[in-house]
Amino acid sequence: MDDLSGAVSSGEHELGTAVQEAWLDDRELEVVRGRVPMVYVEAVPVRLDEVGQVTHVGLLLRAMADSTISRAIVSGRVLWGETVRQALQRHLDKDLGPSAFPRLPAAPAPFTVVEYMPDPTRTGYYDPRQHAVSLAYLVAVEGECEPSQEALDFVWISSEEAASAAVSAEMTGGQDRIVRLALAYAGRLP
Amino acid sequence: MDDLSGAVSSGEHELGTAVQEAWLDDRELEVVRGRVPMVYVEAVPVRLDEVGQVTHVGLLLRAMADSTISRAIVSGRVLWGETVRQALQRHLDKDLGPSAFPRLPAAPAPFTVVEYMPDPTRTGYYDPRQHAVSLAYLVAVEGECEPSQEALDFVWISSEEAASAAVSAEMTGGQDRIVRLALAYAGRLP
Amino acid sequence: MDDLSGAVSSGEHELGTAVQEAWLDDRELEVVRGRVPMVYVEAVPVRLDEVGQVTHVGLLLRAMADSTISRAIVSGRVLWGETVRQALQRHLDKDLGPSAFPRLPAAPAPFTVVEYMPDPTRTGYYDPRQHAVSLAYLVAVEGECEPSQEALDFVWISSEEAASAAVSAEMTGGQDRIVRLALAYAGRLP
Amino acid sequence: MDDLSGAVSSGEHELGTAVQEAWLDDRELEVVRGRVPMVYVEAVPVRLDEVGQVTHVGLLLRAMADSTISRAIVSGRVLWGETVRQALQRHLDKDLGPSAFPRLPAAPAPFTVVEYMPDPTRTGYYDPRQHAVSLAYLVAVEGECEPSQEALDFVWISSEEAASAAVSAEMTGGQDRIVRLALAYAGRLP
Numbered sequence: 001m002d003d004l005s006g007a008v009s010s011g012e013h014e015l016g017t018a019v020q021e022a023w024l025d026d027r028e029l030e031v032v033r034g035r036v037p038m039v040y041v042e043a044v045p046v047r048l049d050e051v052g053q054v055t056h057v058g059l060l061l062r063a064m065a066d067s068t069i070s071r072a073i074v075s076g077r078v079l080w081g082e083t084v085r086q087a088l089q090r091h092l093d094k095d096l097g098p099s100a101f102p103r104l105p106a107a108p109a110p111f112t113v114v115e116y117m118p119d120p121t122r123t124g125y126y127d128p129r130q131h132a133v134s135l136a137y138l139v140a141v142e143g144e145c146e147p148s149q150e151a152l153d154f155v156w157i158s159s160e161e162a163a164s165a166a167v168s169a170e171m172t173g174g175q176d177r178i179v180r181l182a183l184a185y186a187g188r189l190p
Numbered sequence: 191m192d193d194l195s196g197a198v199s200s201g202e203h204e205l206g207t208a209v210q211e212a213w214l215d216d217r218e219l220e221v222v223r224g225r226v227p228m229v230y231v232e233a234v235p236v237r238l239d240e241v242g243q244v245t246h247v248g249l250l251l252r253a254m255a256d257s258t259i260s261r262a263i264v265s266g267r268v269l270w271g272e273t274v275r276q277a278l279q280r281h282l283d284k285d286l287g288p289s290a291f292p293r294l295p296a297a298p299a300p301f302t303v304v305e306y307m308p309d310p311t312r313t314g315y316y317d318p319r320q321h322a323v324s325l326a327y328l329v330a331v332e333g334e335c336e337p338s339q340e341a342l343d344f345v346w347i348s349s350e351e352a353a354s355a356a357v358s359a360e361m362t363g364g365q366d367r368i369v370r371l372a373l374a375y376a377g378r379l380p
Numbered sequence: 381m382d383d384l385s386g387a388v389s390s391g392e393h394e395l396g397t398a399v400q401e402a403w404l405d406d407r408e409l410e411v412v413r414g415r416v417p418m419v420y421v422e423a424v425p426v427r428l429d430e431v432g433q434v435t436h437v438g439l440l441l442r443a444m445a446d447s448t449i450s451r452a453i454v455s456g457r458v459l460w461g462e463t464v465r466q467a468l469q470r471h472l473d474k475d476l477g478p479s480a481f482p483r484l485p486a487a488p489a490p491f492t493v494v495e496y497m498p499d500p501t502r503t504g505y506y507d508p509r510q511h512a513v514s515l516a517y518l519v520a521v522e523g524e525c526e527p528s529q530e531a532l533d534f535v536w537i538s539s540e541e542a543a544s545a546a547v548s549a550e551m552t553g554g555q556d557r558i559v560r561l562a563l564a565y566a567g568r569l570p
Numbered sequence: 571m572d573d574l575s576g577a578v579s580s581g582e583h584e585l586g587t588a589v590q591e592a593w594l595d596d597r598e599l600e601v602v603r604g605r606v607p608m609v610y611v612e613a614v615p616v617r618l619d620e621v622g623q624v625t626h627v628g629l630l631l632r633a634m635a636d637s638t639i640s641r642a643i644v645s646g647r648v649l650w651g652e653t654v655r656q657a658l659q660r661h662l663d664k665d666l667g668p669s670a671f672p673r674l675p676a677a678p679a680p681f682t683v684v685e686y687m688p689d690p691t692r693t694g695y696y697d698p699r700q701h702a703v704s705l706a707y708l709v710a711v712e713g714e715c716e717p718s719q720e721a722l723d724f725v726w727i728s729s730e731e732a733a734s735a736a737v738s739a740e741m742t743g744g745q746d747r748i749v750r751l752a753l754a755y756a757g758r759l760p
Binding site for chain 4: 431432463465484485486488491518565566567
């Protein structure tokens with residue numbers, strides 16, 4: 001681990017002075033991932049009706065860490081020096097595009113904590129690359145979503161459908177369960 | 191209680207078929223208030239910054255049930271047949287005006303439950319008229335607030351100031367404590 | 381759910397000066413129930429393992445307000461002058477017996493709010509007698525449960541089974557959904 | 571906070587196959603700490619009365635990362651492969667002794683998320699060694715606490731006193747604020 005270099009990548013540079021994370025190349029990130037749990041955030045994008053009730057869940061279609069093409073929620077790493085809110089905003093912007101206008105929740109407490117492990121039998125949440133502790137938030141989205149170049153598609157699915165076995169079967173790593181937990185938190189699990 | 195009449199008031203009428211509460215005149219409401227706890231909702235209006243962090247708390251200036259003129263949050267009764275969300279929306283509309291555009295939270299769970307009692311020593315929350323169980327929510331407000339005819343004023347106060355002893359001294363019935371609990375929930379209590 | 385009509389029970393008497401609810405006979409309670417929403421509490425009894433994880437859900441078998449014999453969670457009215465904690469304790473004692481040793485949660489916020497309506501299509505939670513706003517809590521139970529004389533049976537069911545369609549079919553009024561929401565809150569919904 | 575550098579302790583060894591964290595010597599941990607945020611847990615130990623209400627907060631007296639001797643809550647790192655619950659249990663055992671009998675909460679969601687930064691002006695939570703994202707839980711403790719050899723003292727302080735300016739002045743890094751947020755979550759902030 002001697003050669004963890006100090007250059008700042010362009011990606012982090014955009015965050016300005018808030019994030020001073022040293023550059024981690026692929027090999028270095030892999031080494032760190034084997035030493036300590038990574039901090040992640042998950043955002044379940046939702047549409048609300050006029051009295052704040054969840055009507056739809058937004059799902060991406062993308063290539064996943066487990067090499068499948070699956071429906072997915074917004075999920076990503078918190079960088080060194082970045083706040084949880086900044087990380088949420090950054091991943092939402094990247095995945096849903098600049099016109100999504102996500103409304104980050106006022107409270108810092110997530111609705112659940114997801115523990116991804118390389119061993120799928122440990123917690124039911126699976127990531128072959130790492131142990132990640134992920135803070136999961138429900139995020140109301142008011143604008144129009146355009147999936148980023150990394151995603152193949154983005155769809156709004158009714159809350160009933162989002163909890164169905166058919167949609168669950170299209171998700172991996174336990175993200176279908178995060179969607180059901182999000183719907184339960186919103187009082188909208190069928 | 192024989193003469194609890196059945197006429198529907200104009201106030202409830204506006205809610206349409208959702209609310210079929212029988213008309214309660216002042217004396218009848220007083221009788222019911224002595225028999226069962228009333229269901230209430232509280233809304234702490236807040237301004238958020240671009241990453242969802244609370245920056246300001248909105249406070250009304252109004253005549254209170256305890257005959258004082260005090261700073262106050264939005265608070266009111268849930269009517270028979272009315273959902274908690276409808277009640278929140280109705281009281282926010284009434285107190286903050288039609289251009290406030292409050293964002294009701296997606297989750298039905300309040301951040302705290304407030305128990306008003308006619309005996310001020312019971313819970314620290316005091317209402318001389320009744321025992322009320324009140325569900326307290328943080329509500330982001332994006333539009334312009336115009337206090338209703340019942341309120342004398344409406345101001346946005348910074349989150350630091352809202353938790354101060356000076357502002358607390360201008361509130362009664364324990365509402366200053368609700369504001370501090372709301373700020374703590376939002377991670378913004380100094 | 382409880383039948384709180386009639387003379388003041390010994391259970392209420394024990395609460396002493398805390399509860400000064402006026403006597404409500406059957407007819408009066410019926411009248412009040414048609415005028416204002418009732419305040420209720422629900423408790424989902426759970427067994428935890430040594431690190432606090434839910435392993436089992438406790439379900440009563442009892443005659444319900446809708447005239448069915450169903451599996452049920454602990455549920456009952458908050459009396460005038462009674463705190464939410466006192467009501468929870470009273471209903472848990474009555475339904476699970478004196479050796480249950482329920483651990484009431486430290487936080488006053490329920491994990492969800494349930495709105496029972498006489499119209500089953502309004503919220504999905506149904507009570508033919510009334511509009512009730514119910515605060516739902518997860519309650520760890522460490523002792524032995526003996527169902528009261530009003531209940532026919534009490535069983536501990538694994539968290540997986542408790543969320544199953546088979547067990548859900550044995551519950552009415554939407555209480556199966558409360559169980560699933562409780563499991564989701566505990567991170568244990570399959 | 572704990573010092574987890576150095577050889578694998580007997581504490582980690584007891585976790586058996588659950589934790590397979592690679593050995594991190596002092597220098598390696600320091601390097602990793604400068605690259606990614608660390609995952610931490612905080613536990614605010616509390617005494618509850620018979621209806622679950624917080625009456626006292628437990629505070630350690632110890633040497634802190636900022637070189638002060640301060641009052642402190644239980645706080646420590648989540649190891650690679652360790653679940654959040656296991657980490658909580660391990661740190662509670664280490665800091666409060668084997669007879670504390672802490673009751674871990676059933677829900678995985680913390681009451682707040684604390685973001686420690688080496689720059690004290692960023693979030694108000696300060697750790698000179700690292701950026702740590704810490705999940706904060708309220709933990710009811712029923713047994714007797716014996717501070718570990720690392721702590722100089724352990725005391726139970728009334729909830730009113732715990733929120734006072736005098737006690738806050740004896741805490742560092744923002745932990746006094748975590749105590750106030752915990753009390754607010756429990757509805758017990760004065």
